[in-house]
Amino acid sequence: MIENIILENTYLRKFEIGDAQDMFEYTSNPNVSNYLAWTPHESVHEDEMFIAMVEGTDEKESIYRGIYLKETKKLIGCIHIYNISWKHMHAEISYILNPTYSSKGYATEAVRSVIEELFKHGFIRIQALCIVGNSKSDNLMKRVGMNYEGTLRKYAVLADKKAYDMRIYAICVE
Numbered sequence: 001m002i003e004n005i006i007l008e009n010t011y012l013r014k015f016e017i018g019d020a021q022d023m024f025e026y027t028s029n030p031n032v033s034n035y036l037a038w039t040p041h042e043s044v045h046e047d048e049m050f051i052a053m054v055e056g057t058d059e060k061e062s063i064y065r066g067i068y069l070k071e072t073k074k075l076i077g078c079i080h081i082y083n084i085s086w087k088h089m090h091a092e093i094s095y096i097l098n099p100t101y102s103s104k105g106y107a108t109e110a111v112r113s114v115i116e117e118l119f120k121h122g123f124i125r126i127q128a129l130c131i132v133g134n135s136k137s138d139n140l141m142k143r144v145g146m147n148y149e150g151t152l153r154k155y156a157v158l159a160d161k162k163a164y165d166m167r168i169y170a171i172c173v174e
């Protein structure tokens with residue numbers, strides 16, 4: 001459904017197995033997985049296995065696209081589209097950026113483009129959730145035009161086995 005997307009500074013495409021080392025740069029960083037449900041990767045092999053798992057996934061259920069820097073063709077992050085309802089035409093997105101490349105607007109341009117693409121394909125609502133306190137994610141959702149809809153109590157159990165409240169944001173077609 002989502003073809004390659006070319007943006008100002010980055011482009012989005014499916015992962016390839018050769019991306020594992022670049023992926024490991026951010027999946028091994030504890031600051032990245034801080035607010036996520038997995039622990040930092042300890043070897044590139046985990047990323048190779050993850051890429052193989054993604055390649056075998058039915059894109060009607062879950063879609064990953066890597067974010068690549070145009071200048072170097074390096075994988076610097078990704079976007080995940082999941083909880084896709086083809087009946088109600090809504091979906092959820094999440095995103096990760098290698099911190100070395102943060103604060104330049106790369107994640108914002110990527111998320112914006114995926115939302116536009118999903119709307120073009122007939123989706124009417126895209127939502128995203130973040131753990132309370134993940135201000136970078138909060139700011140990104142607001143920047144792409146999503147509206148805060150409320151806080152879901154004890155909604156996610158993270159790697160430390162504790163349940164965290166999550167803020168839900170969404171954007172709908174006009």
Ligand SMILES: CC(C)(COP(=O)(O)OP(=O)(O)OC[C@H]1O[C@@H](n2cnc3c(N)ncnc32)[C@H](O)[C@@H]1OP(=O)(O)O)[C@@H](O)C(=O)NCCC(=O)NCCS
Binds near residue numbers: 036097102131134139
């Ligand atoms: C969430 C996450 C992707 C946000 O990354 P980010 O670097 O803040 O996002 P962007 O690349 O869009 O950069 C935005 C920043 O660049 C600035 N910026 C510069 N040029 C910009 C441009 N042309 N367009 C938009 N923003 C621009 C923005 O003002 C913003 O500044 P800030 O850092 O002071 O807020 C990142 O923090 C991350 O990967 N976190 C770990 C994983 C995670 O928690 N994911 C969310 C799960 S819900």
